[in-house]
Amino acid sequence: MTSLSDEDPDPTDALSAVPGAGTRRAPDRGLLRFCYGPMDCGKSTLALQIDHNHARQGRRGLLLVRHDRSGAPQITSRIGITRRAIEVGADTDVRQLVRQQWVAGRHVDYLVVDEAQFLSPVQVEQLAELADEVRIDVYCFGIATDFRSRLFPGARRLFELADELQPVQVDVLCWCGAPGRFNARVRDGEVLREGDTVVVADVVEHAISSPAQTDFATLRYQVLCRRHFRLGDLGPGAGQRGQLRLT
Numbered sequence: 296m297t298s299l300s301d302e303d304p305d306p307t308d309a310l311s312a313v314p315g316a317g318t319r320r321a322p323d324r325g326l327l328r329f330c331y332g333p334m335d336c337g338k339s340t341l342a343l344q345i346d347h348n349h350a351r352q353g354r355r356g357l358l359l360v361r362h363d364r365s366g367a368p369q370i371t372s373r374i375g376i377t378r379r380a381i382e383v384g385a386d387t388d389v390r391q392l393v394r395q396q397w398v399a400g401r402h403v404d405y406l407v408v409d410e411a412q413f414l415s416p417v418q419v420e421q422l423a424e425l426a427d428e429v430r431i432d433v434y435c436f437g438i439a440t441d442f443r444s445r446l447f448p449g450a451r452r453l454f455e456l457a458d459e460l461q462p463v464q465v466d467v468l469c470w471c472g473a474p475g476r477f478n479a480r481v482r483d484g485e486v487l488r489e490g491d492t493v494v495v496a497d498v499v500e501h502a503i504s505s506p507a508q509t510d511f512a513t514l515r516y517q518v519l520c521r522r523h524f525r526l527g528d529l530g531p532g533a534g535q536r537g538q539l540r541l542t
């Protein structure tokens with residue numbers, strides 16, 4: 296019968312570097328989180344709630360937004376809650392936004408970023424750098440896929456880099472009652488399959504030929520299940536204007 300001597304390697308040594316549960320250190324970096332879901336599932340409401348909860352505990356954060364549907368630099372919830380935010384432009388370096396706060400003598404503990412799908416992949420990488428190197432917690436909220444059911448570039452990079460991915464749990468239903476996951480772009484009762492990736496606002500109305508005419512083409516969005524998105528079936532109420540309408 297053989298036994299391990301003091302000189303023999305202990306096969307459990309590979310585990311010895313892992314501290315016990317009571318001695319583990321807190322993470323020395325921030326976390327990058329992405330909360331995603333279709334339109335009307337409460338992403339902006341959740342973003343503002345998280346900001347409220349952190350601010351109550353004395354933490355200082357920045358609210359950022361890219362293309363809010365209101366057209367203003369703010370985070371707008373469909374239940375009526377609105378907060379001013381910093382608009383992120385196409386060429387904005389989000390790290391510089393934090394540095395500007397430091398220069399002004401203000402600490403930043405966290406970032407809340409709404410409409411994060413519209414960020415560029417480079418801007419998402421900047422958010423990851425802030426989490427890793429400056430220990431800032433970053434909460435991103437947005438839609439995963441565009442009207443063609445393809446990932447937005449910013450959302451794709453968030454799926455690749457985020458520490459935590461969380462689908463927003465508020466149910467959004469297709470007209471048939473099945474879970475709605477797809478944001479269909481609709482004009483004159485037809486689901487569009489081509490066009491610009493970014494068209495902001497729930498309803499965009501424009502005159503077909505001249506402003507003097509009363510004939511309008513209406514562009515809107517409607518959440519559908521996969522089957523009815525594939526079929527382009529808007530349901531029996533398809534003639535009604537604007538399931539998701541900005542008022």
